Amino acid sequence: APAIRLEDYQPPAYRIGTVDLRVELAPSETIVRAVLSITRQDGTHPGTPLELDGDDLALVSLTIDGRVPGQDEFNAAPDRLELFTPPAESFELELVTRLDPDANTKLMGLYRSSGTYCTQCEAEGFRRITYFLDRPDVLSVYTTRLEAEKDACPVLLANGNLIEEGPLGDSGRHFAVWHDPHPKPAYLFALVAGDLARVPARFSTQSGNEIALNIYVEHGKEDRCAWAMDSLIRSMRWDEEVFGLEYDLDVFNIVAVSDFNMGAMENKGLNIFNDKYVLADPETATDQDFANIEAVIAHEYFHNWTGNRITCRDWFQLCLKEGLTVFRDQEFSSDMRSRAVKRIADVRLLKSHQFPEDAGPLAHPVRPRTYHEINNFYTATVYEKGAEVVRMLKTLIGDDAFKAGLDLYFERHDGDATTIEAFLACFSEAASTNLDQFSRWYEQAGTPVVTAETDYDEGSKTFTVSLSQEIPPVPGQKNSKPAVIPLRFGLIGANGNDLDTGAPEGTRLQGDVLILNKAHQKITFDNIESRPVLSLLRGFSAPVRLNQSLSQDELVFLAAKDSDPFNRWQAVQTLLMKDLVRLTGETRQGNRAAPSSDTIAVIGNVLTDASLDEALRAQALVLPSEADIAQEIGKNVDPDAVYEARQQLRKAIAGAHGAEFQSIAKSAMPNGPFSPDAASAGKRALANRALSFVAVSELAGAAETIWERFAAAYNMTDRISALTLLVHDHLAKEEEALATYLKRHESNSLAMDKWFMTQATAPGAETLAKVRALKTHPLYDAGNPNRVRSLLQSFATGNPTQFARGDGAGFELVAESVLEIDRRNPQVASRLLTSFRSWRALDPQRSALAETALLRVSSFENLSRDSRDIVDRTLQ
Ligand code: B3K
Numbered sequence: 002a003p004a005i006r007l008e009d010y011q012p013p014a015y016r017i018g019t020v021d022l023r024v025e026l027a028p029s030e031t032i033v034r035a036v037l038s039i040t041r042q043d044g045t046h047p048g049t050p051l052e053l054d055g056d057d058l059a060l061v062s063l064t065i066d067g068r069v070p071g072q073d074e075f076n077a078a079p080d081r082l083e084l085f086t087p088p089a090e091s092f093e094l095e096l097v098t099r100l101d102p103d104a105n106t107k108l109m110g111l112y113r114s115s116g117t118y119c120t121q122c123e124a125e126g127f128r129r130i131t132y133f134l135d136r137p138d139v140l141s142v143y144t145t146r147l148e149a150e151k152d153a154c155p156v157l158l159a160n161g162n163l164i165e166e167g168p169l170g171d172s173g174r175h176f177a178v179w180h181d182p183h184p185k186p187a188y189l190f191a192l193v194a195g196d197l198a199r200v201p202a203r204f205s206t207q208s209g210n211e212i213a214l215n216i217y218v219e220h221g222k223e224d225r226c227a228w229a230m231d232s233l234i235r236s237m238r239w240d241e242e243v244f245g246l247e248y249d250l251d252v253f254n255i256v257a258v259s260d261f262n263m264g265a266m267e268n269k270g271l272n273i274f275n276d277k278y279v280l281a282d283p284e285t286a287t288d289q290d291f292a293n294i295e296a297v298i299a300h301e302y303f304h305n306w307t308g309n310r311i312t313c314r315d316w317f318q319l320c321l322k323e324g325l326t327v328f329r330d331q332e333f334s335s336d337m338r339s340r341a342v343k344r345i346a347d348v349r350l351l352k353s354h355q356f357p358e359d360a361g362p363l364a365h366p367v368r369p370r371t372y373h374e375i376n377n378f379y380t381a382t383v384y385e386k387g388a389e390v391v392r393m394l395k396t397l398i399g400d401d402a403f404k405a406g407l408d409l410y411f412e413r414h415d416g417d418a419t420t421i422e423a424f425l426a427c428f429s430e431a432a433s434t435n436l437d438q439f440s441r442w443y444e445q446a447g448t449p450v451v452t453a454e455t456d457y458d459e460g461s462k463t464f465t466v467s468l469s470q471e472i473p474p475v476p477g478q479k480n481s482k483p484a485v486i487p488l489r490f491g492l493i494g495a496n497g498n499d500l501d502t503g504a505p506e507g508t509r510l511q512g513d514v515l516i517l518n519k520a521h522q523k524i525t526f527d528n529i530e531s532r533p534v535l536s537l538l539r540g541f542s543a544p545v546r547l548n549q550s551l552s553q554d555e556l557v558f559l560a561a562k563d564s565d566p567f568n569r570w571q572a573v574q575t576l577l578m579k580d581l582v583r584l585t586g587e588t589r590q591g592n593r594a595a596p597s598s599d600t601i602a603v604i605g606n607v608l609t610d611a612s613l614d615e616a617l618r619a620q621a622l623v624l625p626s627e628a629d630i631a632q633e634i635g636k637n638v639d640p641d642a643v644y645e646a647r648q649q650l651r652k653a654i655a656g657a658h659g660a661e662f663q664s665i666a667k668s669a670m671p672n673g674p675f676s677p678d679a680a681s682a683g684k685r686a687l688a689n690r691a692l693s694f695v696a697v698s699e700l701a702g703a704a705e706t707i708w709e710r711f712a713a714a715y716n717m718t719d720r721i722s723a724l725t726l727l728v729h730d731h732l733a734k735e736e737e738a739l740a741t742y743l744k745r746h747e748s749n750s751l752a753m754d755k756w757f758m759t760q761a762t763a764p765g766a767e768t769l770a771k772v773r774a775l776k777t778h779p780l781y782d783a784g785n786p787n788r789v790r791s792l793l794q795s796f797a798t799g800n801p802t803q804f805a806r807g808d809g810a811g812f813e814l815v816a817e818s819v820l821e822i823d824r825r826n827p828q829v830a831s832r833l834l835t836s837f838r839s840w841r842a843l844d845p846q847r848s849a850l851a852e853t854a855l856l857r858v859s860s861f862e863n864l865s866r867d868s869r870d871i872v873d874r875t876l877q
């Protein structure tokens with residue numbers, strides 16, 4: 002199939018004003034009657050053929066204005082319905098299609114999850130329900146009538162407000178009619194029908210509207226919804242307070258289902274969630290799960306304005322809703338928790354997921370220009386880098402202009418399907434500034450590398466910062482142009498205080514932000530009495546790789562003194578990373594080398610610095626991951642050497658500070674009843690981080706300490722931390738711990754996902770056979786995306802030494818699994834396939850083996866479009 006291109010965009014030839022659906026639900030034969038009121042657009046020639054999208058559809062019948070058309074008037078295929086000469090102005094098209102929800106294993110369109118009917122329509126799932134102009138710039142008012150057996154499906158839900166319901170005679174069936182007054186694109190359509198429990202709450206908006214809130218879950222799971230509901234209420238309040246945005250229907254429903262391709266979906270008034278992002282209690286969910294639920298509930302709720310009220314003109318504009326909404330949910334979590342800790346966590350995620358994407362064969366701009374399969378563009382680049390671009394915009398134009406620009410966006414574009422250009426125009430007007438160069442962030446792929454050098458002149462008392470920027474080569478992108486890069490900074494004097502620098506002549510400097518907008522720039526600060534230390538990219542003010550020539554002493558100084566908590570953390574990480582890269586090189590040469598004493602000492606300072614809260618200290622104690630180290634090395638990577646080096650550093654730190662770690666593991670642990678709040682979570686994080694060093698400390702009784710922690714854990718955070726140490730460090734009672742966990746959690750599939758993941762990510766040659774065996778475990782289910790991710794995706798992305806085994810067996814296992822899953826669920830398969838994206842950075846032997854596995858996938862003729870697209874781009 003040819004690629005879809007942004008430059009080919011044409012407005013639709015017809016509008017669909019209203020959509021009236023009647024859905025008669027039955028497991029293998031559901032009948033959908035759709036009445037579409039269609040109007041020719043101004044500028045469309047009367048009689049222009051109407052082409053509607055379909056995907057795997059069976060047409061039962063159609064009428065045009067009540068008349069059955071002749072065979073020569075239309076053509077119906079599974080993927081397309083064409084009316085050759087539609088009525089000149091407006092007409093009513095009635096379509097009847099027949100669906101088989103039980104046979105729908107792609108989990109796109111209408112399917113069943115544990116007996117519950119549900120839908121997923123973004124990006125192009127509505128066309129699997131009826132023929133339609135399935136594109137985001139066709140906005141319609143939907144009325145949905147559902148009919149189903151009352152016993153099997155007492156709950157009938159769709160978008161909008163409930164306007165009618167009742168029995169259907171004495172057939173045992175009943176119906177419900179939902180009306181959504183807000184015009185919306187088809188991708189926001191949803192329905193749910195099933196036997197579900199309802200957890201209710203209420204919310205009054207700032208202007209006094211009473212909203213009914215409901216979370217629907219499988220029976221027996223009601224008591225795991227409290228945190229999600231609490232998060233929803235806080236999200237609604239926060240969006241009113243911070244952005245002045247209020248909810249706009251009488252009811253807001255959330256449904257949790259167990260089979261879901263993504264995290265969740267923002268359907269208007271009827272969010273459908275992967276149950277992983279709804280269900281939580283201390284026994285089965287970790288602190289990270291609680292934080293994720295809070296963030297995803299907020300994200301989907303915030304889409305009501307950024308995505309639903311204002312949607313995308315076409316799928317190239319996906320970042321318009323996703324980048325902005327991620328920015329909004331990150332701000333929300335920062336306000337709910339510690340801003341510094343949240344920033345560190347977000348940057349970690351950006352660097353570990355988005356940077357490698359941007360540096361490999363799947364690199365694409367935040368706003369792509371071309372695609373074969375849009376579902377492959379729900380990426381870290383569109384989401385996370387997209388959010389960074391919004392954050393940079395705020396930094397560049399300032400808080401007030403940013404607020405004014407957003408207000409203008411909501412006022413001007415409410416009800417529109419719009420573009421990045423229209424979005425940027427609002428900020429450009431509000432700030433009276435030209436954003437043309439800034440818009441390159443949406444156009445150019447690749448992570449810019451910023452190089453910074455400094456020079457202090459004793460005689461003239463000047464401090465000069467020389468900056469340059471460059472985007473490394475990206476497939477299919479030549480001649481990258483300089484971006485506008487806001488660099489938050491400080492010059493730190495010997496006492497640790499920031500100098501008051503003022504704005505040097507002729508430079509673009511806004512407060513504490515330096516604006517780099519050329520390939521090379523020099524900034525000179527006058528009246529600087531002695532050589533300061535430059536703290537650059539504070540708060541990670543731009544998504545760039547910073548290449549700054551800091552001495553070891555300067556890094557140690559920043560790790561102790563920087564007033565910016567992010568850069569303090571960064572300095573610790575840089576010290577650790579420098580050591581890890583050096584140790585990896587030495588290991589590879591067969592040399593024994595020791596970690597630097599600076600690194601060991603800096604970690605000691607972090608441990609005892611009472612001015613840092615526990616969560617921040619825990620973050621500083623997380624060593625760069627094996628994947629992070631591999632990324633830093635960049636080419637000819639030997640994952641075994643990386644693993645060895647990291648273990649060596651971990652043991653050296655444990656050896657030097659074992660006693661402190663032991664006492665922190667005891668003292669930091671909160672006691673009393675479990676609370677998911679950020680402070681308690683931070684204490685648990687620090688205690689468990691300390692324990693991870695105890696595990697390799699060679700202190701007497703270390704393994705017993707971990708086992709005892711596992712056995713005594715009264716919440717999932719502590720239990721899974723201890724289990725991971727027992728399994729990954731192969732401590733005594735490893736197998737006993739896995740068996741104990743299995744027994745305790747076998748009836749809870751989300752908890753079992755952690756059990757699969759812990760084993761799949763264990764280093765050691767025996768893991769491969771274990772993962773193969775687990776694929777046939779009775780609790781594993783290859784049709785459930787969460788299970789696939791917990792076993793196979795985590796193996797491929799979280800176990801570098803075993804995925805990239807020197808014998809190629811790890812690649813083979815993943816390639817073979819991709820082919821198995823692809824027949825069933827292309828989206829899950831193609832996502833798994835992206836784990837090969839950094840294959841060219843491996844050493845020659847391993848990259849040859851990866852290529853063989855990729856070629857094997859590629860040679861499969863019946864590959865889905867999703868997987869074909871990924872494998873072609875990965876090999877290109
Ligand atoms: N918008 C959905 C993602 C849909 C994915 C389609 N393949 C979730 C979100 O970003 O909120």
Ligand code: ZN
Pocket residue numbers: 300304322323326
């Ligand atoms: Zn989203």
